[in-house]
Amino acid sequence: MRVINTIHGLRAYLSSIREQRMTVGLVPTMGAFHEGHLALMRRSLENGDCTIVSLFVNPTQFGPKEDFEKYPRDFNRDSQLAADLGVHALFAPPASEMYPEGFQTNISLPKISSRYEGEIRPGHFDGVATVCAKLFNLVQPQRAYFGQKDYQQCVLIQRMVSDLNFNMEIVPVPTVREPDGLAMSSRNAFLSPEERTVAPDLYLALRQAAELAEQRERSAAAIKERAIHLLSEEPTIKVDYIEVADAESLEPCDLVDRSTVILGAIRLGSTRLIDNILLK
Amino acid sequence: MRVINTIHGLRAYLSSIREQRMTVGLVPTMGAFHEGHLALMRRSLENGDCTIVSLFVNPTQFGPKEDFEKYPRDFNRDSQLAADLGVHALFAPPASEMYPEGFQTNISLPKISSRYEGEIRPGHFDGVATVCAKLFNLVQPQRAYFGQKDYQQCVLIQRMVSDLNFNMEIVPVPTVREPDGLAMSSRNAFLSPEERTVAPDLYLALRQAAELAEQRERSAAAIKERAIHLLSEEPTIKVDYIEVADAESLEPCDLVDRSTVILGAIRLGSTRLIDNILLK
Numbered sequence: 304m305r306v307i308n309t310i311h312g313l314r315a316y317l318s319s320i321r322e323q324r325m326t327v328g329l330v331p332t333m334g335a336f337h338e339g340h341l342a343l344m345r346r347s348l349e350n351g352d353c354t355i356v357s358l359f360v361n362p363t364q365f366g367p368k369e370d371f372e373k374y375p376r377d378f379n380r381d382s383q384l385a386a387d388l389g390v391h392a393l394f395a396p397p398a399s400e401m402y403p404e405g406f407q408t409n410i411s412l413p414k415i416s417s418r419y420e421g422e423i424r425p426g427h428f429d430g431v432a433t434v435c436a437k438l439f440n441l442v443q444p445q446r447a448y449f450g451q452k453d454y455q456q457c458v459l460i461q462r463m464v465s466d467l468n469f470n471m472e473i474v475p476v477p478t479v480r481e482p483d484g485l486a487m488s489s490r491n492a493f494l495s496p497e498e499r500t501v502a503p504d505l506y507l508a509l510r511q512a513a514e515l516a517e518q519r520e521r522s523a524a525a526i527k528e529r530a531i532h533l534l535s536e537e538p539t540i541k542v543d544y545i546e547v548a549d550a551e552s553l554e555p556c557d558l559v560d561r562s563t564v565i566l567g568a569i570r571l572g573s574t575r576l577i578d579n580i581l582l583k
Numbered sequence: 584m585r586v587i588n589t590i591h592g593l594r595a596y597l598s599s600i601r602e603q604r605m606t607v608g609l610v611p612t613m614g615a616f617h618e619g620h621l622a623l624m625r626r627s628l629e630n631g632d633c634t635i636v637s638l639f640v641n642p643t644q645f646g647p648k649e650d651f652e653k654y655p656r657d658f659n660r661d662s663q664l665a666a667d668l669g670v671h672a673l674f675a676p677p678a679s680e681m682y683p684e685g686f687q688t689n690i691s692l693p694k695i696s697s698r699y700e701g702e703i704r705p706g707h708f709d710g711v712a713t714v715c716a717k718l719f720n721l722v723q724p725q726r727a728y729f730g731q732k733d734y735q736q737c738v739l740i741q742r743m744v745s746d747l748n749f750n751m752e753i754v755p756v757p758t759v760r761e762p763d764g765l766a767m768s769s770r771n772a773f774l775s776p777e778e779r780t781v782a783p784d785l786y787l788a789l790r791q792a793a794e795l796a797e798q799r800e801r802s803a804a805a806i807k808e809r810a811i812h813l814l815s816e817e818p819t820i821k822v823d824y825i826e827v828a829d830a831e832s833l834e835p836c837d838l839v840d841r842s843t844v845i846l847g848a849i850r851l852g853s854t855r856l857i858d859n860i861l862l863k
Contacts, residue, residue, distance in 0.1 A: 310748065405832065407694045408712075408746035414687045432688075433747075436716075440748040443723075466688035467713075468590065468720040552685065 304386040307394045313441055316392055320353050328352030329444035331435060333360045334395075335375040335489035336384050339479040343448040344388050346476050352446060356385050357438050358395040363402070364430030375492050394442075401437065410436050412466075415459045415553055419566055420577065423543055431456055432463050439469050447471060452478040452486045454564055454579040458553055478578070480506065486578045498571040501537055505569050505578050508533040508545070513580045516559050523547035523556045523563075530567060543568035543575065550581060584666040587674045593721055596672055600633050608632030609724035611715060613640045615655040615769035616664050619759040623728040624668050626756050632726060636665050637718050638675040643682070644710030655772050674722075681717065690716050692746075695739045695833055699846055700857065703823055711736055712743050719749050727751060732758040732766045734844055734859040738833055758858070760786065766858045778851040781817055785849050785858050788813040792825070793860045796839050803827035803836045803843075810847060823848035823855065830861060 307313050320327060328347035332340050347354040358381060365371035378395065385393050409429050415421065416428040439447065449457050461473045479487045484506040485499075494502055508530035515529050530545045548555050550562040559582060568577045587593050600607060608627035612620050627634040638661060645651035658675065665673050689709050695701065696708040719727065729737050741753045759767045764786040765779075774782055792810040800806055810825045828835050830842040839862060848857045 314750070405742070406746050407692050408743050409691050409693065410747075411689050411691070412687050413689065437746075437748045440750060443750065462685070463688050466686050466717075467690075468717045470594070470720060470723065 304382070304390050305392040306382060307392055308396055308400070310396065310400055310441060313392075313394050313396075317355075317442065320391075325353040326351065326446075327442060327444040328354045329438060329442045329447040330354065330356045330390075331438050331447065331449070332356060332358055333374065333489070334358045334381045335377065335492070336381045337479075337487040337489065337491075339450050339452060339487040341384065341388060342479050343450060343476050344385065344390055346474065347446065347448050348389055350446065350474075352444070353391045354389075355392045355394055355442055355444070356390050357442070358393060359398075359401060359434070361401075361430060361434045362398055363433065364427050366424055366426060369424070370490075370493075373493075375489055401434070409433055410463065410467075412459055412462055415455065415462060418455075418548075418553060418555075419544055419546060420455050420568065423568070423575075428456070428459055432459060435460055436463065436467065436469075439464075439471060444471055446474050448474045448476055450478060451475045451581075452488065452578065454566060454581075455553060458551070484510070486576075488576065490574055490576065493574040494571060498539065498574065501539055502571060502576060504534060504537055504540060505567055505576055509565050509567050509578055509580045512545070512547075512565050513582060516563075516565075516582050521559050523559060526559065526565065530565065534569065539571060541570040543570060584662070584670050585672040586662060587672055588676055588680070590676065590680055590721060593672075593674050593676075597635075597722065600671075605633040606631065606726075607722060607724040608634045609718060609722045609727040610634065610636045610670075611718050611727065611729070612636060612638055613654065613769070614638045614661045615657065615772070616661045617759075617767040617769060617771075619730050619732060619767035621664065621668060622759050623730060623756050624665065624670055626754065627726065627728050628669055630726060630754075632724070633671045634669075635672045635674055635722055635724070636670050637722075638673055639678075639681065639714070641681075641710055641714045642678055643713065644707050646704055646706060649704070650770075650773075653773075655769055681714070689713055690743065690747075692739055692742055695735065695742060698735075698828075698833060698835075699824060699826065700735050700848065703848070708736070708739055712739060715740055716743065716747065716749075719744075719751060724751055726754050728754045728756055730758060731755045731861075732768065732858065734846060734861075735833060738831070764790070766856075768856065770854055770856065773854040774851060778819065778854065781819055782851060782856060784814060784817055784820060785847055785856055788825070789845050789847050789858055789860045792827075792845050793862060796843075796845075796862050801839050803839060806839065806845065810845065814849065819851060821850040823850060 330343045410432040411429045483503040485503045512526045512530040545567045550564045563582045566579045610623045690712040691709045737755045763783040765783045788810040792806045825847045830844045843862045846859045
């Protein structure tokens, strides 16, 4: 596996890949790899792409009071995991390479970013959209792979790719879970042992709400209430939101009469966890 | 010359061009071609590129009180002029193709857009940056050609290309002028015969200011004053701004001690004219 730290090095590597007429798959990450990341990489490798994983803890998508400084970082472990899978190149630039002096361009998707994670984390999705646009232009992949765990991010990126006419496909990859249902997340490492035992409640609550919908309950309010009720029984959990939304636009729904998604976010101590279930 | 109206058609055309390993040059325009546009096309054709001209009067870069509706349009004439030069393809999409329902992505460069044209035309440069990013992704040219007459736009686009890592070169092309010095502009067509006789004063004023700088005057205030004084003698001219700015960042300068640009904008009746001179 090639480890590349500069834009110049990345472009040189890609030009040799393109001469061999290989297709290119991109897996954008912030490192701290878990099985969710590895599933993205495996999916790209299965698709036959030359797989490029980017590893960049992007400062612009963290708010001033968020966990940028303490976000987990372990380059040697991540690099070994990617290499063992057969990833072709790991692009791990320093921040100065991505945001040189004078940098000022910002990409925003105001409708998608106004709700849920975007409402709670102002500026977060601008940071995500902008860094992904940079990575898409740098790598010019045929496909980029994103985890469905970050459902709103998937919708945002798909909308941006469509709006800005990036000539590529976004491949959403199903959430990978711990045996007890907790969605894999780099932030799970922040949970205390007590918080970790309670954390699967988010998925269990969404699962119960989804089951209600599968039993033909069409009222979004009733579906949300099922999840909120279960979560309210655990005093250490603070619910940020539970919402039933159109799966494509993310507009909240009153009735489940099309493709919808149940989105949820909770706080456990200082850790935020998010999850979602798609209703067909 | 191929006339293409859909994104699908453009992508199909470009894929055949790329199979022939031709480089691609893009000339983004809003039509109403004059010698300035033709100079961009000639430059691209000289560079040996397969030259694609886009013709799209982009609604998002016009303010609600601006001249979108009355902006000059003559597709047949434009198409003939481009074909006569040897342009390979003219991409002229309808607005519904560029901005389908649900479109929401916006690109902004807040520092560059806060001044001069951006201050007077709020949202203008967001519209320009966003549509150019779309065109760059659609055409994926090796080079795109822009007129130096719109100096601030050139700086904006170069900054965006650098910030978002578009893998292409922006080629600024010197302003083409009428024999009396007036910069070619599609909006010159709006000038009454009386206004047309006064219009070259903008360039003459910038020219006199530049000559002062060439005579080693280093005070930006003195240089600006020279231009403003000349323009103030013509009562039908309203000066929007005259500014001496760093040629790269566009920050206003107090002293001319590096590469700077003198920027000017005036109103003649309901028509706005802009122009600039680079100081070496």
